[in-house]
Each structure stands twice: as structure tokens, then as C-alpha cells.
């Protein structure tokens with residue numbers, strides 16, 4: 001149990017993760033709004049407001065050419081909705097350079113017999129010549145790619161791949177789960193037919209909702225495909241939106257109130273201001289971490305603005321680092337897959353203040369110094385058999401609840 005503090009606002013975790021995020025106070029209020037029925041005009045109005053705000057967030061100029069459907073389900077639901085709804089009996093090429101590209105592939109294989117895969121090792125950029133050659137040799141109807149590959153922090157090139165899709169007569173679909181709300185996604189300019197995202201990453205709301213924004217022309221074609229799922233059928237979502245202004249099944253209405261508020265907050269700040277603020281935070285964190293002699297997995301020019309993937313210094317266990325930071329109320333991610341044990345990830349989205357970032361950097365410094373000192377201690381006593389590592393570990397203070 002977390003101890004109660006005198007000031008309850010400070011008694012919280014600071015989520016330096018790429019989602020979930022610390023939500024704004026206005027969202028806590030919004031999620032507890034009145035009880036409404038999702039088959040009443042109240043909900044139609046709420047959904048319309050969310051859709052309009054999403055079109056504004058995407059800075060779409062020809063607004064009557066695009067629509068957005070909102071799904072009760074996390075980001076994976078939106079990705080699976082796209083992958084199960086847009087391919088039909090055609091073929092799809094998945095481009096993967098990390099965990100989330102691999103997940104797109106795994107999902108597509110379930111729904112689409114003709115799933116192709118071109119992959120790069122995690123954290124490596126795509127080889128566009130290789131992709132162009134592949135497209136010239138194979139009949140591909142849909143190309144799918146993750147925009148921000150969250151496992152490494154790499155931002156993949158939307159315009160280049162969108163151009164290749166156009167040149168080869170394929171439609172282009174994008175997993176924007178961890179970039180929407182922080183990075184520009186030019187749907188028209190990059191030839192994107194459908195883009196998915198979720199409520200709980202850079203948009204800054206609670207987890208549980210996702211959405212697909214897409215070209216009306218493409219939404220209209222979906223009804224000609226045989227349905228592969230019931231709940232996640234995009235054609236059904238589109239039909240309900242058009243006919244009733246609603247969702248096909250019971251939506252998580254309180255989360256819709258919160259998402260609407262999160263979008264209002266972004267638009268009140270201004271989309272460009274918002275993106276600039278997230279970038280400034282990333283810069284601040286990266287500068288601070290470089291000063292601690294930490295190295296990053298990627299070149300900064302290829303990184304998304306929402307998170308930094310950091311190499312674990314020699315002699316330090318990433319698990320210990322994570323545990324010690326948690327004792328100070330800071331939550332980070334460990335690397336997964338081939339990055340496990342080698343990297344940690346620091347996100348910078350959600351309600352994190354400058355003071356929180358300074359607190360993070362100073363705490364990280366203290367924890368790293370302590371862990372390094374302990375590692376040095378452990379090596380020496382082992383030789384003299386005076387102290388064994390477990391004693392050193394047990395001698396450390398357990399979870400002390402400290403907040404700045």
C-alpha cells in the first residue's frame with residue numbers, strides 16, 4: 001500500500017513511460033461526468049465532438065474526405081480492426097523493424113492468408129530500395145507500417161513508404177499508436193488510407209479507447225469485403241457512424257468523456273505548441289541524461305519525441321535500476337525482446353512538469369551512482385570472502401517513499 005501524504009497531489013507515481021501517462025486533473029473530472037445513454041443524442045454529440053477534434057489534431061484540410069471511428073479497446077484493437085477489415089482476399093506487406101511491427105505481422109497472419117513480411121533488426125531503419133524491389137516483384141494491395149516503433153524509439157518514414165505505395169497501386173495503413181498527439185502525421189501528403197491510435201499515449205488520456213482515422217473513399221469500400229471479425233469490423237463501425245452517429249456496440253462512455261477532454265486540452269494549447277512542448281521535454285531529458293554519460297540506442301535525428309531508449313551502463317542491472325527508481329515513485333520501462341537487459345526506456349508524455357523532469361534526472365543520477373558503488377563493493381569483498389552479494393543487497397534500504 002502507498003502511504004498517504006499530507007499533500008495527496010504529490011502522492012503519485014511519475015510515469016516516465018510511453019503510456020500509460022499521468023493524466024491532467026481536468027480528465028479526472030471529465031471521466032466522472034453524468035450517466036448518459038449511448039443510444040441518445042447526448043452520445044451522438046460526444047462522438048461527433050471527438051471525431052471533429054481528431055480531424056483538427058491531424059490538421060486535415062479537406063475535412064469532408066476523412067472520418068474517424070472510435071473503438072472501445074486499447075491500441076491493439078484499432079490495429080486489428082484495420083488488419084482484419086481492409087485486406088479482404090488481397091495481399092498485404094508488413095514492414096517491421098521492431099516489436100510492434102512484429103505484432104502487426106502476427107495479427108495479419110491470423111486474418112490474411114496472403115501476408116508478406118519484410119523485416120529489419122530492431123532499431124534498424126528500413127531499406128527503401130529493398131522495399132521498392134519487393135513491390136515491383138509482388139502484387140501487394142496493402143502496405144502496413146508502424147510510424148513510431150516504440151520498442152526502439154525510431155520514427156519510420158511515412159512520406160517515403162506512402163510514395164512507394166502510391167507508385168505500386170497499394171493502399172498504405174499506419175500504426176500511429178505511439179506517435180499521434182506528438183508527431184505530425186500528414187494523412188493526405190503521405191498517402192495514408194487508415195491510421196490507428198489510442199487514447200493513452202501521446203494524446204494523454206486514460207487507457208481503453210482507440211480509433212481509426214481514414215479516407216471516406218476507403219471506408220466506403222470496406223463493405224465489399226467478407227467480415228473476418230464481429231467486434232472489430234471497420235465496415236460496421238463506419239456504417240453505424242454514418243447512419244446513427246454512434247458505435248455498433250456498447251461504448252465505454254466515461255472514457256469517451258475523458259478522451260474528449262484530452263483532445264480539448266490539446267486543441268486549447270494548439271497542436272503545434274503541443275508538439276513543440278513535447279519535443280522540448282525530450283530535449284531536456286536527453287541533455288540531462290547525456291550529462292550523466294548515458295548513451296542512447298539511436299541517433300537523435302531518427303528518434304520520436306515521446307521517448308528515449310537508453311543503454312544500461314556496464315555493471316548495472318536494469319531490473320535494479322527500475323526497482324530503485326520505483327522506490328522514488330518513478331516508473332520507467334525495461335527493454336523487451338532482443339533489448340532485454342540492455343536498455344531502459346524513458347518516456348516524456350503526459351502531465352510531467354519541468355520540476356518532475358529535474359526530479360527524475362537528479363534521482364536517476366543518485367540511483368546510478370549508488371548502484372555503481374554497490375557493484376564495485378560487491379566485486380572486492382567476494383575476493384576476500386568477507387561479504388557475499390546477497391548481504392549487500394539485503395543491507396539496502398527497502399522501498400522508501402520519497403517524493404520531491
Ligand SMILES: *Cc1c(COP(=O)(O)O)cnc(C)c1O
Pocket residue numbers: 074075076077079100146148149150175176177178198
Ligand atoms: C502501445 C502500442 C501498441 C499497442 O497498444 P495497446 O494499447 O497496448 O493495445 C501498438 N503499437 C504501438 C506502436 C504501440 O506503441
